[in-house]
Amino acid sequence: MPSLLHHPLDPASRLIRLMCAEYGVPLDMEEIKPWLRTPELLEVNPAATLPILIDDNDQSVIGLLANIHTIEALYAPSAVAGLMPDDAIVRAEMWRLIEWVISKLNDEVTRYVLEEKIVKRDHRGATPDPAVLRVAKANLNEHMLYFNWLFANRSWLTGDDMTLADFALAAHLSTLDYLGDIDWGKAGETRDWYSRIKSRPAFRTLLNDRVLAMPPHQGYADLDF
Known part of the structure; x- marks a missing residue:
C-alpha cells in the first residue's frame, strides 16, 4: 500500500487524497508539519514541502504535480471516466483553473490563512495578525465572485x-x-457546487479530519450546511 506524507489542512495533500479516494487507491497516512523542517522530512525532500507519496518500493514522489501525474499514470480507471478530460481544449481549461487555484488562490488567500492560524501555533509567542487575515478575506471575496460567475x-x-x-x-x-473563513450564506453558485462535490464518497476522508486542539468550524462535516 502506498503511503502519503501529508498535513490534514494542506490543500495540496488534500487534492492528492481526493484523487486517490476517487480512484479507489488506499493510502497509509503519515501526518507531518512541514514548517518544522525536521531532519527526517528534509532527508526526503530538501524543499520541506508536501505532499510526498511513497510507493511500495520506497520510492518517493515529491510535489503536487509529480504526484498528480504519477497517480493518473498508475491508477486512473480504464472502465469509467477519470479526472483528466480527453478533449485537448477542455483539458487545457482544466489546467488553467488548476493553476489559478494552486498558484493565485493559494498565494493570495490560503497560505496566509494557514500561516496565521496554523503555523504560528508552533511559534512561541506568535499570534495571528488581524491585518493579514483581513487582506486574505478581501482577496477570497474577489475569488469567490469569479467562481460564482x-x-x-x-x-x-x-x-x-x-x-x-x-x-x-x-x-x-x-x-x-x-x-x-467562508461565509457560505454569501457564496451563491459556489455553495451549490460545493454541496455536490462534498457529497461524493471521495470526500468522506476529508470530512473526518481533525486538528489537535482546533475543532472544525460548525457545519464543516455536514452535507446539509
Whole structure:
C-alpha cells in the first residue's frame, strides 16, 4: 500500500487524497508539519514541502504535480471516466483553473490563512495578525465572485463534467471551511457546487479530519450546511 506524507489542512495533500479516494487507491497516512523542517522530512525532500507519496518500493514522489501525474499514470480507471478530460481544449481549461487555484488562490488567500492560524501555533509567542487575515478575506471575496460567475455558466468548474480542477478548488475551500473563513450564506453558485462535490464518497476522508486542539468550524462535516 502506498503511503502519503501529508498535513490534514494542506490543500495540496488534500487534492492528492481526493484523487486517490476517487480512484479507489488506499493510502497509509503519515501526518507531518512541514514548517518544522525536521531532519527526517528534509532527508526526503530538501524543499520541506508536501505532499510526498511513497510507493511500495520506497520510492518517493515529491510535489503536487509529480504526484498528480504519477497517480493518473498508475491508477486512473480504464472502465469509467477519470479526472483528466480527453478533449485537448477542455483539458487545457482544466489546467488553467488548476493553476489559478494552486498558484493565485493559494498565494493570495490560503497560505496566509494557514500561516496565521496554523503555523504560528508552533511559534512561541506568535499570534495571528488581524491585518493579514483581513487582506486574505478581501482577496477570497474577489475569488469567490469569479467562481460564482463560472458556476453560473457551467455545471462543473471546467464545463459539463467534473475534472481534477474541481478537486483542486474543493481542497482549498475545504481547508478554509475547516478554519471558518467562508461565509457560505454569501457564496451563491459556489455553495451549490460545493454541496455536490462534498457529497461524493471521495470526500468522506476529508470530512473526518481533525486538528489537535482546533475543532472544525460548525457545519464543516455536514452535507446539509
